[in-house]
Amino acid sequence: MEINGVAHVMLTVSNFEACFPFYEKLLMYLGLKPVIRSEQVLYCVGGRTAMGIVRCDDSHRAEKFEQRRVGLHHVCLRARERGDVDEIYGFLKTIGAKIVHPPEDGPWAPGYYSVLFEDPDGIRLEVNHVPGKGLFA
Numbered sequence: 001m002e003i004n005g006v007a008h009v010m011l012t013v014s015n016f017e018a019c020f021p022f023y024e025k026l027l028m029y030l031g032l033k034p035v036i037r038s039e040q041v042l043y044c045v046g047g048r049t050a051m052g053i054v055r056c057d058d059s060h061r062a063e064k065f066e067q068r069r070v071g072l073h074h075v076c077l078r079a080r081e082r083g084d085v086d087e088i089y090g091f092l093k094t095i096g097a098k099i100v101h102p103p104e105d106g107p108w109a110p111g112y113y114s115v116l117f118e119d120p121d122g123i124r125l126e127v128n129h130v131p132g133k134g135l136f137a
Contacts, residue, residue: 008050009075010043011123014063016055018120023053025095029088030077051075065122074116074124082113082129089115100124 013019020042024034032044032051043052056063067073079085085103092099098118106112106128114128 006049008043008045008052010051011053011072011075011119012056012060013053013119013121013123014056014061015120016040016053019053022095022097022120023051026092026097027051029091051077065118065124067124072123074126076114076126076128079127079129082111082131085113085115085127085129088127092117096120098122 023042023044024037027042027044027046028034030047032046032049034042034044035050036043036052040055041052043050065072079088089099089103092115100116100118103113103115106114109130111131112128113130114126116124116126118124
């Protein structure tokens with residue numbers, strides 16, 4: 001058996017009111033279309049994947065994302081072209097994303113180029129480009 005990619009990523013957020021408009025703008029900019037919009041969930045589909053957010057339980061509302069705790073480290077979305085990384089960087093600044101590092105080359109694969117940023121809860125997200133098949137060759 002060999003999997004055919006990642007079907008979807010769901011993130012639990014503590015500040016749903018701030019994260020909903022952030023993710024709605026971000027995901028729609030990336031070409032994903034909302035298929036569920038409610039007071040508990042935003043779920044968008046496109047680019048052979050889906051991504052969404054869900055409101056956390058009330059008992060966790062005061063918590064923030066900690067990158068080095070057990071669980072999610074970060075989510076990385078792959079861009080089709082190197083210039084797309086620069087383009088999304090410009091867009092991220094318009095929606096108030098906290099930029100962890102602006103577009104830069106990385107050592108993880110030949111030609112690796114990425115921008116790293118955070119949502120309103122501090123969840124780390126990345127958009128990268130690796131030319132050709134990269135490490136998937």
